[in-house]
Amino acid sequence: MKKVSIVTVNYNHSHVTDELLDSIAVKNTYPNIEIVVVDNASKVNPVPAWITKYPNVTFIRSEVNLGFAGGNNIGINAATGDYFFLVNNDTEFTEGLIETLVETLDTHPEVGMVSPKIKYFDKPEMLQYAGYTPMNYFTARNACVGQFETDNGQYDYITGETGFAHGAAMMVKREAIDKAGLMSENFFLYYEEMDWCDRIKHNGYKVWVNMQALIYHKESISVGKKSTLKEYFMNRNRILFTRRNASTFEKLVFYFHFTLIVSPRNILSYLKNKEFGFITQLIRAIWWNISNSRDSSYLGFKS
Numbered sequence: 001m002k003k004v005s006i007v008t009v010n011y012n013h014s015h016v017t018d019e020l021l022d023s024i025a026v027k028n029t030y031p032n033i034e035i036v037v038v039d040n041a042s043k044v045n046p047v048p049a050w051i052t053k054y055p056n057v058t059f060i061r062s063e064v065n066l067g068f069a070g071g072n073n074i075g076i077n078a079a080t081g082d083y084f085f086l087v088n089n090d091t092e093f094t095e096g097l098i099e100t101l102v103e104t105l106d107t108h109p110e111v112g113m114v115s116p117k118i119k120y121f122d123k124p125e126m127l128q129y130a131g132y133t134p135m136n137y138f139t140a141r142n143a144c145v146g147q148f149e150t151d152n153g154q155y156d157y158i159t160g161e162t163g164f165a166h167g168a169a170m171m172v173k174r175e176a177i178d179k180a181g182l183m184s185e186n187f188f189l190y191y192e193e194m195d196w197c198d199r200i201k202h203n204g205y206k207v208w209v210n211m212q213a214l215i216y217h218k219e220s221i222s223v224g225k226k227s228t229l230k231e232y233f234m235n236r237n238r239i240l241f242t243r244r245n246a247s248t249f250e251k252l253v254f255y256f257h258f259t260l261i262v263s264p265r266n267i268l269s270y271l272k273n274k275e276f277g278f279i280t281q282l283i284r285a286i287w288w289n290i291s292n293s294r295d296s297s298y299l300g301f302k303s
Contacts, residue, residue: 119217232284
């Protein structure tokens with residue numbers, strides 16, 4: 001029986017992580033697991049209280065906020081499992097979740113990563129994720145299958161290849177990580193799991209979704225609201241993702257598209273909505289990619 005390391009990252013929401021750990025204790029029936037929790041430099045260190053409350057869990061405190069990728073990488077490096085189940089700390093387990101995902105990886109050697117069906121915790125009838133469409137590298141755009149739809153079982157037939165796993169819940173084989181490497185930490189927020197999926201695929205593995213496995217996510221359906229932080233990283237990392245994973249021709253088309261269509265359109269939208277600070281964030285995002293051109297590019301490219 002494969003050992004599964006459940007890895008999650010906490011940042012300033014220790015009570016949410018408590019709820020995840022309690023959920024695992026109640027719902028999980030897979031016997032061969034370990035749990036690794038990384039605290040990503042929360043203002044108040046929750047680790048001492050956690051150690052007392054959850055003696056069978058491994059807790060690691062980072063004194064620096066390393067972002068989603070960096071926090072998970074710490075957990076992966078400390079874990080001893082054959083498979084790593086990376087989950088957001090605001091998720092809730094369901095019965096049979098781990099067994100179903102493990103069976104997928106066990107019986108399909110070509111699969112390096114798999115995500116379950118994801119539904120909104122506060123609207124349990126609503127889907128958040130039933131897979132992703134492939135990426136259009138000319139525009140760096142794709143779509144999340146099923147999001148905001150009422151779950152009537154319309155996607156339950158899907159167990160197979162998908163464009164990308166979902167960062168809220170993805171199980172990865174150790175051997176795939178050994179070949180593809182850890183998540184790139186220079187994304188910090190957004191696109192890092194897509195970049196990781198692409199690198200895993202570059203190394204000969206497939207990425208699947210299994211709709212027979214289910215996890216609930218406490219992310220609000222209104223999470224898409226704009227902020228200067230999100231606007232900066234979404235633009236910065238959209239460019240970075242393309243630089244690292246697209247072919248030379250795809251990158252050239254994307255640069256023209258982003259410069260001549262996306263940026264002017266965004267600026268006009270910012271002006272119309274009086275979001276003047278977002279113009280600065282867009283310029284910062286572009287300049288970051290120009291000034292970090294060497295150490296951020298992927299050594300390979302998509303064939």
